[in-house]
Amino acid sequence: MRIAQIAPLHEAVPPKLYGGTERVVSYLTEELVALGHQVTLFASGDSVTSARLHAAWPRSLRLDPNIRDVIAPHMLMLEEVRRQAEEFDVLHFHLDYWPFSTFSRQQVPFVTTLHGRLDLPELQSLFNAFRSVPVVSISNAQRLALPQARFVATVPHGVPERSLASRPPATRTYLAFLGRMAPEKGPDRAIRIARACGIPLKIAAKVDKADQLYFDAVIRPMLDSPGVEMIGEIGERDKPAFLSGAVALLMPIEWPEPFGLVMIEAMSHGTPVIVFNRGSAPEVIEDGLTGFIVEDEAAAIAAVTGLDQLDHGAVRARFEQRFTARRMAEDYLATYLALAPDKRPLTRHRCGSSRAHILERTRGSA
């Protein structure tokens, strides 16, 4: 298929450091290319991709000090996509509701993955007005707030499979916290849980401007606790060592997590996850198999003592079965084909039998 991926411009695709949406778009784009599709990626010019890159803005907005109005570059990109729309079989947006008004009035099939939380009150009337626009949720829990929206699929995220064979078996010595330094992510709870268990905690987290007050008032005083180590924001290169050295990842979240990419990243390294039962948690983690789903701090502390029961190989195996980027790409292909069924015969582009097989399989699993 001729597929357009339209990413946010805030971060490069993939992002240099933090940036969940742009990273998922990167994984998806690379897999679609690997599957033989003709993909154009609309993204910032510092993106790196094996697809055709349409640089909708020279560099990612977060790194561009001249940018005051981050909406203008996105509006320009939407217009550029609109003008080229007929060159694609399907348009896949990752820009919330921004494309709805313009693209619901043209003929090329389009779909939008909703990457954020959907329980904001201002989204209610907006989605009342756009009931017929096809959208994809990243968990079933995420959908609950917007029953009026036209969800055509839930496509859980995936990350690249990558062989683990080259790495030595990890010595797992600490609990890990990885994410934004925000109250809803619960770094304070993670510190209390680790201290109660007497196990060291390593915190890899970025501090956003919006969270600086919280960090200074709540977290910084707790960093003096014995066994608590703050290692700052880490990139993709440092994640494997960080995650594979942990006995478990702690996710003491207090918000409706739409997906929680870090959970499957931990699983990809055989690392189980202890997660509060919020949002997507029970759709991602299988209690007693790939981690533990708990209701509060006390239960999380109890869960840590049960980590011995879990098998790291089984955690990795479930990751391979459920959360690879390849599986995500196949799910999306099935979604595209459902929206653009006339593209199914695959006559438009050369393709080997393996790709036809994949598409057939995708179709079956949709």
Next chain:
Amino acid sequence: MRIAQIAPLHEAVPPKLYGGTERVVSYLTEELVALGHQVTLFASGDSVTSARLHAAWPRSLRLDPNIRDVIAPHMLMLEEVRRQAEEFDVLHFHLDYWPFSTFSRQQVPFVTTLHGRLDLPELQSLFNAFRSVPVVSISNAQRLALPQARFVATVPHGVPERSLASRPPATRTYLAFLGRMAPEKGPDRAIRIARACGIPLKIAAKVDKADQLYFDAVIRPMLDSPGVEMIGEIGERDKPAFLSGAVALLMPIEWPEPFGLVMIEAMSHGTPVIVFNRGSAPEVIEDGLTGFIVEDEAAAIAAVTGLDQLDHGAVRARFEQRFTARRMAEDYLATYLALAPDKRPLTRHRCGSSRAHILERTRGSA
């Protein structure tokens, strides 16, 4: 004509306190109704208008603590306008470039007044992409940054004429500063100018969150100076007394002011304006007649000593000739008719001869 006015949702129309764009939309809407047109105002539900109000959001966003995403309500409003577009002869947007992509692909004539500064680098490529979309500037100076845009008119702002007869002649005893407490507006320069002249200064200004640091560090220490009085943010009710009691309004601006509504408000009270030669200043103030245009603080101080030469009655007269809301409405009507020339015969709606006359006159002055 059947006219849609589409206002920002940040403030009510008119705003309760500060909010230039929404206030201008209010003046324009009321005048168009008074001229016999059928006007629908798309605005927040706490707006007050004699037009038909389409409440695109229950209340103005600045006063709604539940709103996190201010873009969603605007996107919803744009969609609602799009669905009703055929019910209007012309659509008049006050939402920057936001309507361009959707409305350049439908048939009803539309025009956008650009209320802000246009010299942001991110606007260049955006307006390269939308060269054919008709826009209105509020001064000729404002246009300079975007020569590629399709400016169909410059329509200077206007404010209601209102009789001055009922007010006693003002005793003018101080210099006035009215606006945002921001470095580019120059409250620090105003204080130095007033002190050098030995004339009291009254400051009516709001302090935005973004300007709090500047206020605390630069302005607050200067407020102890003798003769300097800070009276806070004032509403429409307090403005006449504030402006008509001043010997002059000080506008020591250091930015490309797109228009500067407060200048014509001062003029409407016969109050001259001493303004730095930036942006729209020489298009609004006539040097030696309605005020003085100066290059720096030293020249502003010299200008204060020349205020005796100016005649308050002449200042008011020039206001009546050039900057009433009625004149603004007539300018816009001429613009609408140029975009929708088939609406000229006025057969669609009942109208008396006076309205036909007005339209004819507008046509001549366009």
